[in-house]
Amino acid sequence: MSAGKLRNSFKGAASAAPFFPTLLDQMPNAIVVFEAQNQQLVYVNQSAESALDLSRKSLEGQSVHDLFGENEALASMISEVSHGHVATQRQEMLLHSVPGSIHQGTVPAHVVIASLEDPSLIMMEWFPIDQQLRSERDERVTQQVEANKQLMRNLAHEIKNPLGGIRGAAQLLEFELSEKGLHEYTQVIIKESDRLQSLVDRLLAPHRKAHVIEAFNVHEALERVRSLVLAEFPKGLRIIRNYDTSLPDVMGDREQLIQATLNIVHNAAQALSEEIRLGVAQIELKTRVARSVTIAKHRYKLAMDLHVIDNGPGIPEEIIERIFFPLVSGREGGSGLGLTLAQTFVQQHQGFIACDSRPGRTDFHIQIPYRKQEKTS
Template sequence: MLRKPSKEGAAVAALFSPHSVWDEFPNAILIVDYSHQMVVYANPVAEVSLDLSSKLLEGMSLHDLFGHNPELFQMLDAIKTEEVASQRQDLILNSGPARADHDPINAHVVVGALNHPDLLLIEWFPLEQQLRSERDDRLVQQVEANKTLMRNLAHEIKNPLGGIRGAAQLLEYELPDKALHEYTQVIIKESDRLQSLVDRLLAPHRKAHIDDFLNIHEVLERVRSLVLAEFPSGLKIKRNYDISLPDLLGDKEALIQAVLNVVHNAAQALRSRIEQGDAEIELTTRVVRNVTINKQRYKLALDLHVIDNGPGIPDEIKDKIFFPLVSGKEGGSGLGLTLAQTYVQQNYGFIGCTSKPGTTDFQMQLPFRLKTEGK
């Protein structure tokens, strides 16, 4: 049941809207009226976390919101009865009648006193978010270290490689027996192949052209047409777009290549299902609010998912798929996902992946920025 806020509660609630300092907080915030056991204010992150609007939350009883949650209510009681400034612990925020169709939230919760006799603050962030942030930070550091290593290695290979190719050409010109040209051609062709590999290693380190706005769905449609041209039968690429998304400031060609690498990688993993005719890739776009990407906070970001129904990524390489020269398929160069990660990072974004047999989900997040940001 929803309770109507008291006149005092309504007056207090007015202090928190519409442009409260709490709105800028990166974690979910509820201000609660302890006497009436109800919510008087919810910030935008809390709205997203609870999947309820502030209009519904404000005036809602804590029991309707969180159901049977003795640990949370004990924390609230401790602030009032023991007169301590704050309480914090990891706990499960259960789903009450108002959230009966939602999963509980595994979170680190802080309850604190405010400068008002009846008001308390409840703040939380999902523990999965913390674990993901720590994992993403480690991955970024590892990718950066590997990029530096590969760039240096590529430069060391490039110079002697040109000498080898040139010497093979001179040798071919001097050889009297044309039958021996077969061997010099092997040297020349393999040198060219290595040169192409080196160029691919160096390519992402060139400066991105992030100077114009683009429609992400035009990028996805281009990728979709390219992949379906290569796999004309047996593969279905579903669109699940939010067409209301604003334009994105970014390097269009780099993002086409990044998404193409991810989608093409998924198609390669689906070869057996393509032969059976039931391979499927889903492209999903949504907007997310108040997210942290590469330690930078953004109010709005693109949340793009590339989901396939393939066999999943082998466990032994699951944590290394963005590293150079790591490939899950025979004959793969192991550069596609590395380059995708690099191109997305150049556009201030990030790629992550979750995988299990039957479902692999590559998630890209890219901030919606102004031209003046990041300069």
């Protein structure tokens, strides 16, 4: 059924009916409309496209069963409504995601099945019930990370001055020492002081440099990241492009967002050492447009959605909740600053960064709002 036929199928107020699908497109929750008899989809709103990670065109001809598989609770709700026993059914359940979706596995969701004025059509609406919990968790983590970053910046400033004095004293001592063999010890002091100075500089770096705001193509930035990482890991690693080329340009600091993504992709490549040795390592760079998103309690119509997905061993459970904290690293010899800096850069663009990890699949998710194209509420 075409969109035009669908509009004609919605009955009710004559003036409002033609615009009903347009209104549904503005709804933040995922909504699909399907035929009661064969459950074939006739309409999918924009939020459902985002939730299913599939376009309307690719969803044409599919049924509710194709999307969510065998689900007795869902089938029972549809049956009750389609047979006219009730007008609306609401229930919390586990929805199995469509194959190929970025949200693999099951999603705890609140599902609403409702009849329409046209008895041959049924509407299904759903939203993740952990959305509010996730929002509260993200806000709490952001506050904790910000407190830790403030502490680290204060410590960095406190360390910086005496560190310079230690290095200078070691240089003077080396100059005064007549026995050349003792220079080995002063060199240890100087080199370790330089290493700590470099660490301090990295802690302070995001707050020293002014933003250079410009419009840029995110895929050009990702191609730069891809070429840099592949130059370091030329064998055994595939970096897969999964780009939505219709994405508009992002307004932001191009170099900062390149650095943020590079830190994530480089960390992923280092974690894939065993997979690289076996020649099966892969990192996927996936871009999409996200609609009707909420970031830090602000609502945006559109956002750039970026996923960095690898097939590595996953992040250890004991540090997964702290990976964005300064000096937390799951890799021996890691500084624990790469993800902290990535989060800082993303947050400076009013975006968010999150991670979902399990053995065989780690997904770093970045969203940057298109601030010039929408209002916040």
